[in-house]
Amino acid sequence: MTGEAFEWRPIPEELQQVVQLLQHSQSPDTQTQRSVQERLDQLNMHPEFCCYLVFILSELKDEQVANRSLAGLILKNSIRLLWSRLPEQIRAYVKSKTLLAISDPHPLIRATVGIIVTTIVVHEGIAQWPSLLPTLCGMLDSQDTLLQEGAMGAIQKICEDSADMLTPQEHLDTLIPKLLCFFNSPHAKLRALAVNSVNCILLVQTDPLNNIMDVFLQQLFSLAADTDTEVQKQLCRALTLLLDSHLDKLVSQLGNIVEFMLLRTQDANESTALEACEFWLALAENPAVCKEALLPHLPKLIPVLVRCMRYSEMDVLMLKSDVEDDSAVPDRQEDIRPRFHRAKTQTQRHSEEDGTSIDPEYMEDDDVGDDASTEWNLRKCSAASLDVLSGIFNDDFLPTLLPILKETLFHSNWLIKESGILALGAVAEGCMNGMTPHLPELIPFLINSLQDRKALVRSITCWTLSRYCHFVVQHDHNLYFKQLLKELLARILDGNKRVQEAACSAFATLEEEANMELVPYLSEILATLVEAFNRYQAKNLLILYDAVGTLADSVGSNLNQPQYVQTLMEPLMAKWSSLSDDDKELFPLLECLSSVATALHVAFLPFCEPVFRRCTALIGRCLQQVQVALERPNEYDMPEKDFLIVALDLLSGLAEGLTDHIDPLVASSQIVALIYQCSLDASPEVRQSSFALLGDLSKACYHHLQPCIHMFMPILTSNLNPDLISVCNNSIWAIGEVAMKMGEGMRQYVPALLPSLIFVMNREKGPKTLLENTAITLGRLGINCSAEVAPYLPQFIRAWCLALRNIRDNEEKESAFRGLCIMININPAGVLGLSAPVWALRQLGDILYCGDARGMLFAYSWSQLTANSARLNDSKPVFEVSAFGVEPGKMNPHEVNSIETLGENKLIYGGAFDNAVRLADSERPDKEFIFLCDAIASWNHPQPDLKMMFSRILHGFRQQVGDANWVAFTSQFPIPLKQRLNVQYDGGLGKVGGAVKGGPGKVGGAAKGGLGKVGGAVKGGRVISTFNGHEGNVNELVTRSEHEFVSASEDGTVRVWDTRTAQASRLIRICDEPQLRRNGCGIGVCALDICGSLMVCGGDIDLGLWLFESGTLITRMQCDREPTMRHLVAKMDSGRILCGGTSSQLFEYSYSGEHVTSVKTSASAVYSIEQNKFPGRQMTTVAGNSHLIDAFLCLGYVSFSLSTSLCAQE
Template sequence: MSTWAPATAGTAQIVALIAEYLDPRANQREMLGRLERCATFPDFNLYLAHVLTSEEEPGRREDVRQSAGLLLKNNLKTSWTTTMSEEYRAFVRETLVRSLGHGSRLIRTTCGTCVAVIVRCGGVENWPTLWPALAAAVEQGDDNSRDGALDALYKACEEVNGRLDVKVPGMSDSPAGVLIPRLFALFQAPSAKVRQQSVGVVNMIAPCWPENHYALLDTYLQGLFALANDPDNDVRRLVCSGLVMLINVCPEKLAPNLRQIITYMLERQDDEDKDVAMESCEFWGAFCEADLGDDYVQILREFTPRLIPVLLTNMAYQEDDDEVIQAEDDEVNVGREDRDQDIKPTFRDTKDKGSQGDEADDGQDDTDDFVWNLRKSSANGLDILSNVFGDELLPIILPVVEQRLRESRWEIRESAILALGAVAEGCSAGLLPYLPTLITFLLPMLDDARPLVRSTTCWTLSRFSPWVLQCARPSNDPNAMPQQQGMEQLNTLITAQCKRCLDHNKHVQAAACGAIATVLAEGRDTMAPWAETVVQTLTQALGMYQRKNLRNLYDALTMLAENIGPSLQEARFAGALLPGMIHRWDTANGADPELFHLLECLTALIIGFGGAAGQYSSGIFTKCNAALGLMLQRRVAVQRGEIPAEEYSVDVVICTLDLLSGLCEGLGPDIETLVAQSQLREIILACCVDESPGVKRSAYALVGDLARSCTAQLNASLQQFMELIITQLQPSNVVSMTMSVCNNASWAAGELAIRTPPDALRPFVAPLAQCMVQILDMRMVNRALGENAAITLGRLAMVCPEDLQSGLSHFVNSWCSALRRLRDGVEKEHGFQGLCKLIQMNPTAAEGGLGAFVEAIASWRVCRNEALVATMGQLLVGFKDHIGAQKWEIVKRDLEPGVTRKLAEQYNV
């Protein structure tokens, strides 16, 4: 129990502050600053909980109380496990649970939101009194208490992904086991709201169903069956959601009633409520992806003649669909400026540096321009079904599609075109004889009067692009289309799609850009003859597109740069595209959240153009330096409170650093003159100590890229860079949030090491090597970081072997294990060259890791460095002779048969 009590004056001050914050006339920036300063007081969260729940002032405004709760929720996310004492945590927990039955639904649901945040931050197992309290409220509480408990339960399940099957101190069963029977009892409650809540919570728990309550799944299924025709739309939707969940969790429970369930889901496809219909439609994809046995699949096969027409019907647009309204509005209001609300938010997808290929991070780029609905779900279901049943669906699909393509209503024709695209992959073999005819038929649809017919045709044709591209390549198949005819067909397709990229309708522009990006990604060098056509089209688009579609255009340009190959490396192509990109950069707001898309695209183009971009490189380099200098000044001004936070953009800093890395790659040693005349070294040093992991990550990547192209320009600050890298790679800093920073720092250290004279490198060898060895010994380290550490250790050993040879026995095993995982290439050679040097200097130290060393050598598929191959062979023979035939046989006995065979064939040992 907590003994903390609020002071009346303190409560009044908090209430007044929040009320002022809610006043639309208040200076919001100033008020936020005051609230943030309040958050530094240890008991501020306790006052917020008190204001949210206290009944001392019945007339207190509800919006003030709710705002106190929302501030509390946000503060708890950062302070619950870091700065709050156990006494204060106890007060907040007790206060919130006591108020889950508050008379105001707004207050009790806000309390439920805070409870859920605490469960996420503190863990299900660390609030043992919560679950019995919620169970009691669900089972015996009044209407308000039950509502508050169910609301808190649902939100808590959302926060922990339904994982309530957890051992909790003092409870004989898990929270899931305690709650599930009590929730079942509410499935038939008179209140539709209670039925919704109880089914919703059980659906959330279902994927993590407690094993010791497996029998209760039958009760769950019976409860869903009993609600199948509930008059409440949301209850029926949740029934469908529950059945979808069960087909993944325990399909064997559905098996005895599978035909009835499929029939029910088919009926719900025509439900009066579109959300119910959409949820039932999710069943088909879930069924197919559950990887059920042939008997189950055969049952679904029986229903496909009924199911496919239903899906095709539900794929048609309705005139009141938002997408229809927007597309038709664009058709009427051609050239209207995009509004801020038209621009979707995005998240950067940055990459790690390293020898084994760039590995994408877990960031995501959310560019979807639609909301998931019945139409999308039906098309997705048809796609998945076609991948399960393949060509056998065509006799059902094609007659319906053919009939719909002749319809006068555009919505019906468009749904038929969408259906062809949906089955393009799954039914590709059966469609093959029809594809030339289908493409010929679809091409005129690109000129349809209705924009959504044009845009869907772009997408469907892009789904056929793998086959079209294959026809344009040489083939030994006597039945294949002649290559010349395939080239003509591909030319027709690309020309038509490029024309649609310049459509007056923004919706069509986006679809056509996506189609061009697809054919570029899949066609690669096959697309080389159309480089000029695509460049001309995208150059025109760059001049005409508004903000909303620029992102789609940048994606297409990036695919062009990354896939079309050396044919892009012509000055005329760079001259066509780069001025427009630079102009877009010049006219963009320096902190525009869309600016980083432009910079990422420009980076890809600079790399793709290579030396052909030479005449623009100096200007781009200068702009990068200026942009970084400005942003770093703004960062300081924001920290001082002199300018709004929105004027500084971390993403722009990251992308500008990445663009400089792209210039390094594109220009190579030619970048040295530009770097020598700039303050770039000082800017990078500042970025390497930035508080943002993303900024540091890109800064260290740039250090490595500059080391490869102009090491001399880093020499003046070599000590500073090395000390920063050593600090970054200390074990306490190698955590999940900074793993990519550490990866790039390790990579940069190796790139510097191999290009630095031994005398200059020597002061840093021992501490750097210690960092690499510690990384290699970590169990949960990111694979890319472990590989880069192994390479960097090899590079240090190549340059200064005498500084490392005495410690070889301590790290030879972990080092060899990491080297074994590397792909063949120059970086792997460097790792092995360093290792071999140390072994040559101190062979005795390697004896304890002889087995690991032998396995590492056998991991090579082809080593192109003949001197290294000879050295490895000499070491193997030397070890064999040194330890004797008997011990060598013992070493070989622990090796895989493939390893011993390879060693015998290649090295005769």
């Protein structure tokens, strides 16, 4: 093929050959299609082949539309594979010719053009085609409707595929207003494409719409009465997206929106109804708003959702519901869903509430409706909506739902009955309390429905019963359990494959709930499962493996009986031998064998060696393939890493089950080197499984790891990222296992480990298993590395106790609590003494909060200070804690510059550690120790020496604080906790007498100060969230409401923050105000206060009075200050402004800016002023660069000064 780029012309003979090739490609003959494909592959080697394809698409108007469109689709595939290698002139030709066809009269050609355009943008970026969007926008201005539709279609596809490439300045500021204009187009297709395009943008970036949101909403609402189906669908999608990004803009209209969505959820077009139904799921993401908005509408919404859960006539046909017995029909390959192995997560199986997965997916294993379809549809969406909404409204659902259930469950129409059973299952979790009185009637009904003549009813009944297994297991076996087990086992062998699948899944759930209660029935269970191996087709075998593995997990070593071992292992090993190394059925089989090996312990030894050898071979082969793919990416694809993961997990199961019996196999293999390679893999799942195996081998045969443990520890430390939950979890668990074997040798790694472990421990709403493992590992580190860990007790003690309070007595729990007790012995006070200037003050109720130059937060009881001012040297803080999690003296600067209160029990503070503001709890430390007591009380039978440790801690604390304080403190305890501690620990909560011999307050040689602050049990200052945005240190904070505060920074700005979003909603650049002078030292804003509509602020800049809302300067304070003086603090109160800075003077100004008076303080620089309004004792406190806090009853003399260095002088 020949030709020049810009003047390219096709050679007629070659053009005709390509056209004929396109015609032949549509032949039904397989051999013809194969020949065509081979020829296409050959032609793709020639760059000019793309020119022929685009020429046919755009120029051959008389050619068949199917051939022209096919040329475009082949061109799209060529672009995807070859675009970067095509000469520039050919790329330019393809672009120009493609756009020429954008107004073609045939919709198929216009759509194909849009596909080609977006494919080019995806592969080269929008920046490489700068004229594209301006050209398309220009086409939208045309009067040619076909040109408009073609251009809008291309824009929509670009937005769908590449909205993240579009920037406000270059693209969106022009494009979005243009799209909004078409919301009112007379052509429905243009309206729909315009709304769809904006939705695609909104899905990935919301900021470009912020400034025009009101206009956007107005245009959207105008479409409510639009008669076009696609417009209605896109409108529903837009409103759903806005719930996440701009809920505040929708709140006032939520009532109308809910009514509209109710109507659209019942739309005759299922696609539109599905989009509307998504709205309920999105609204449920904000439970408080959802409850307020939907409560009045529940009587309408619930019946609509239940109706939408019925199978349609088309569903019934597609599911072949008339075929009751299809168990002998082989599965088609497309019927078998892709199965992705979930890498092993190390869990604490001793929790009181087992079965909580780290990242549960509602739809993943609980496929609502069990309709054998992976496609998300209206039925599934409605059931999921009913589920999550019932979790929000709980029993408020039932007055409307119960009559519906009564009608549907017993309906003669099996389709209606089936939907009622589905609804009953969907609300199981949310309405369990209210449903419980009805379950004695409903459970037998459901069990009987397992024999229904319709397979779809039997299958959904299996699913619904699985949702109520917890109730069944809680009651006498003769009531429900035996009958349910019998019927489920019968359904596992049902003649219908869909019922088999549902029954197997339901039985796996029953196994998880029943655990050891299954042991008496193991013979019948195993006989059924083994028979299922003989009957099941390929798809259901995958679920059968899961049921067998779950059985092993649930009954554990009870499977280790000769008759059970032989029965179970025979079909499993037969499958093991029949599968090749690259057969994906190995995934579930290996998972199953991992659980079985763990349960059988030494009984698995006869099968161990071939399994171990094959797994190590799989790992080695896969790692070699990974290396080859990395070195030669153009020649080799990356291998399927699931083989790697499942092999690691099976070896982990072998190590856990066989313990030290695995030693000879490890010794004669390269498994340690393979684990090391896997621990460096880019795949999180591979690392996750490698860490699980590392931990299990540490327990089973640590001596094989010891020579290279120094290589593993940095890798484990680098994987403590809680955003990768399971990787982090397994890494922490492995660290704990290594720590138990490594002893004092672990000390060198503690400084690098602790910050991450403490961060994970305090993570809000962290996964239960992750928190349990983190707590156990911290406790285990405390056994041999107590001196390194004990100083940090205040930063994790409460979260630690909460994480382990529900753990059953066992070795892991014991080791963790031993470590905790040792750390409390070393650090009973839990905090360091202070001697540093106070930079920030704030009063909240009776508590005066202080922040100092060393980054510490501490607090005094204001009533005690003012009532006992003559005995101030006896005053002690009620708590002390590191504000930024940094040990004092280890890093500078990190002073606390400002503290503000937020609501009744929250603080916000900022300083010089970084440029962020932190939101923290402000609770008193005496609220902390109760959690330690609760954790101690969680033990049923601690070892005698551990029980003695607990007793000493409790008695020591009681003796130290005295009788009156102890009674007041323990009065907060729940009665069961008091009674349990009294019984277990010699009346520990009774009278003060009877302390442990050796003296209270000296637990194992504890430091002076005793246990008045056991373990530094401090909650005040625990960070809840962090607000980032300032480019300089945060100097001052002011609270406006529970949800809004204002900050001032060294970057010369004042920012307004929303605590609900952790985002800045406004920015005022104080440093840009020309009327204010600077001191020549910078642009920082240090002093800030707000009263009503007025704001005072200053720093390196003159102090000025501003209108807060508009950010307008009113007046400048008339200050006779030194040219280099810096204003550090200002307070507004009763028409006056108090100000301090790099001077010993406290200044008073009027709102007009006049200087009223000045008084001298104890400091040479004033950092903080607080107007304390404790009833009957109003005064002003001032702190600065001394160790004194001055208290003024009136602004003329110092009433008294409080020293903050007393703790250090003890």
